[in-house]
């Protein structure tokens with residue numbers, strides 16, 4: 001069974017009385033353990049697709065099943081729980097909580113978790129070590145470089161041990177050397193069995209993935 | 222539970238992080254709460270003072286003063302009570318265990334050697350101390366022989382004692398009341414002021430016979446008399462009966478007001494509460510307006526904050542926060558700020574009330590009630606004013622919030 005399975009998914013946004021068809025019938029399967037890159041022109045629907053994969057948004061029509069569960073019947077609370085337990089997000093602008101320390105940022109998802117979090121602080125230290133920021137645990141995000149902030153965001157994405165890691169242009173604000181470091185970390189996670197999907201405009205970044213999905217005008221081509 | 226504790230901790234971090242917002246909300250709430258706390262303290266203070274005074278006046282006592290309300294107001298003669306009524310009342314009211322006549326003479330100069338002081342002279346029967354439950358702390362009380370013999374002896378209050386004798390022991394010394402030499406036989410304990418603001422400690426108590434014959438040359442009329450009843454529970458009924466009895470004795474026509482006044486413990490309480498009431502109402506209205514303004518300030522600043530923190534809300538939603546968790550966090554921030562505001566307000570109130578007591582001799586009494594009221598109101602403000610911004614935050618769609 002594929003981890004993600006989309007069938008003829010559409011997504012239409014309404015801006016006033018104008019409808020924008022961001023996805024126009026997308027079918028897609030992502031297997032457990034894959035490393036997928038989503039590429040395409042600006043406005044082609046990549047972020048929309050990723051938001052649906054990550055249960056941040058629901059399709060207008062069509063079916064989406066995540067780990068065998070049909071998402072369209074779930075409540076907002078169910079979706080929150082799925083995001084918390086099964087999905088890790090990494091964003092282009094890092095999105096750390098600026099008034100919390102690095103360590104607290106990494107721990108943040110455990111706050112909303114249902115399952116036991118006794119091991120959480122230990123795991124957080126381990127993850128900070130993994131991304132090479134152990135000494136920065138007490139820092140505030142604005143005391144870190146962009147690359148360091150993105151590594152904190154990755155640690156945060158991994159704290160609840162999700163099956164699926166979604167990264168929307170994770171290297172978009174970083175120089176190529178830092179981008180390479182970030183990609184190595186993401187590739188390492190894939191090696192350990194996590195399913196990873198990234199959006200990128202950069203062919204060299206896309207080359208880390210084993211499969212490339214190209215989007216054009218709301219469709220996979 | 223652990224989740225709630227964690228979210229509240231986040232709220233506390235945000236409160237300290239957004240200092241300007243927190244500061245303004247806190248101050249505006251503090252001002253409102255402090256005025257409210259002052260009111261509660263003032264109300265309690267007024268009641269406490271009233272009950273203290275009633276305690277000293279005697280909860281089982283009535284004081285009948287000559288002269289109608291009107292004649293008193295225009296300062297006309299107050300001679301309506303005859304000494305003979307005292308005996309008549311004693312006969313008519315079997316439960317009246319004390320019925321004592323009194324004559325007051327105001328603004329009388331008393332001197333000792335070269336020291337002079339203006340005071341009030343009270344003519345009383347024996348056992349003044351017992352009639353008023355007012356201890357004699359030095360020397361002894363007036364006795365029956367003093368009254369019968371028209372003796373020139375007296376008890377003095379603390380203020381008069383201080384003014385004339387300083388640190389000296391006044392007992393046994395002779396002083397001049399107008400031109401009459403009087404020997405001080407006792408000193409009364411400190412007593413404070415009455416509800417109407419009379420200083421009780423500036424007085425000299427002489428045998429009523431001495432005052433009537435030697436000082437004011439009067440044989441028939443007295444200023445007032447005091448009655449204490451064994452059955453305190455029936456005081457209200459006794460007051461009515463006494464009123465009718467005296468009207469009859471004096472032969473007052475039905476359509477005329479009482480030619481005397483009866484002062485009772487309830488009258489004292491009413492008078493004091495009315496006195497404090499206007500100030501309390503004023504501060505109360507000010508406090509409520511302050512709190513409403515504080516609520517609006519908070520709601521608006523929090524709404525701004527929610528807009529400014531859309532990304533934070535989005536990211537929290539993305540990593541698994543439910544709408545409810547967001548609501549709790551923002552509501553928590555609001556309640557934390559108003560709680561702090563309430564505490565600061567309470568401290569302000571304590572200082573503010575010191576000032577009020579100092580400039581207006583206003584009685585204040587801070588108890589847990591003022592604190593509880595302040596806390597309760599600050600929570601109400603925190604929840605009502607914080608609810609709209611918090612639910613706005615909770616309604617934020619994650620994809621809208623995190624769009625770059």
Ligand SMILES: Nc1ncnc2c1ncn2[C@@H]1O[C@H](COP(=O)(O)OP(=O)(O)OP(=O)(O)O)[C@@H](O)[C@H]1O
Nearest residue numbers: 013014015020022041042043044045046047048049
């Ligand atoms: N919340 C929204 N409301 C209205 N229109 C939207 C919304 N989100 C996306 N769109 C529109 O849907 C289309 C697809 O947007 P999407 O963000 O998925 O593109 P993208 O491929 O991620 O582009 P980029 O590379 O610039 O990030 C665009 O035309 C965009 O304007």
Ligand SMILES: [Mg+2]
Nearest residue numbers: 046047048168
């Ligand atoms: Mg995008």
